Amino acid sequence: AAAAGERSQRPRNLASVQHIILVLSGKGGVGKSTISTELALALRHEGKKVGILDVDLCGPSIPRMFRAQGKAVHQCDRGWVPVFVDQEQSISLMSVGFLLEKPDEAVVWRGPKKNALIKQFVSDVAWGELDFLVVDTPPGTSDEHMAIVEALRPYRPLGALVVTTPQAVSVGDVRRELTFCRKTGLQVMGVVENMSGFACPHCAECTNVFSTGGGEELARLAGVPFLGSVPLDPDLTRSLEEGRDFIQEFPKSPAFPALT
Numbered sequence: 001a002a003a004a005g006e007r008s009q010r011p012r013n014l015a016s017v018q019h020i021i022l023v024l025s026g027k028g029g030v031g032k033s034t035i036s037t038e039l040a041l042a043l044r045h046e047g048k049k050v051g052i053l054d055v056d057l058c059g060p061s062i063p064r065m066f067r068a069q070g071k072a073v074h075q076c077d078r079g080w081v082p083v084f085v086d087q088e089q090s091i092s093l094m095s096v097g098f099l100l101e102k103p104d105e106a107v108v109w110r111g112p113k114k115n116a117l118i119k120q121f122v123s124d125v126a127w128g129e130l131d132f133l134v135v136d137t138p139p140g141t142s143d144e145h146m147a148i149v150e151a152l153r154p155y156r157p158l159g160a161l162v163v164t165t166p167q168a169v170s171v172g173d174v175r176r177e178l179t180f181c182r183k184t185g186l187q188v189m190g191v192v193e194n195m196s197g198f199a200c201p202h203c204a205e206c207t208n209v210f211s212t213g214g215g216e217e218l219a220r221l222a223g224v225p226f227l228g229s230v231p232l233d234p235d236l237t238r239s240l241e242e243g244r245d246f247i248q249e250f251p252k253s254p255a256f257p258a259l260t
Ligand code: ADP
Pocket: 025, 027, 028, 029, 030, 031, 032, 033, 034, 035, 061, 194, 195, 230, 231, 232, 233, 234, 236, 237, 240, 241, 255
């Protein structure tokens, strides 16, 4: 009866969303939004339709990564129409960045207001048919994480992709993320190590700028899959700054194999 009750309350805007993946990281700046963005682009290249829900309310970076700052979210009879990044409408975005009058102004909200917006994101965005909904979360495990997991969990099993850099300190933070996943019933799809090594564009020699292997070791200890290492790649930085499609335009770049 409880399950039937939950089903009847299912927001109809999520009814045609097949899979939901939360992208998590222990702290900021490790490349969580980058991985969310490139994951969406890689899935589009596989012919999938993808939505990105940016619940990093205090530091939304998804609009910038798709060069969609300043675009507006419209209302339709089913709620908010997300921002489409291409004519084929294969990637759609929703972020608080599209709702602010001054997008660069920081959101200074108390927890209840943040929770209310996250609930609204879950119920009111008219995604249409999606193969994947990628949720870019804030760093750490905050109120926003609890709110999004509680709002989504009744409707779909939720996968979690955990992003870390190779240093031990970042790895320690990730251990907390994995505990959060276990406690909240998220299914950990695996750990991605980002910024692991720098492949010199001149001599192709790889320098391990930070220590190496932290993500892999962590995944092994936690008994979750290790999905791979993404090197530091100036082409990737540039393509994100310019809102370009890295997967399409930089097939020879060092980060390409890992990201595809
Ligand atoms: P987070 O979402 O974890 O705060 P971001 O995805 O915003 O981190 O990444 C921080 C910065 O690092 C961005 O400017 C991004 O372009 C850059 N960056 C992330 N990963 C890489 C990489 N593998 N190679 C080069 N630059 C990267």
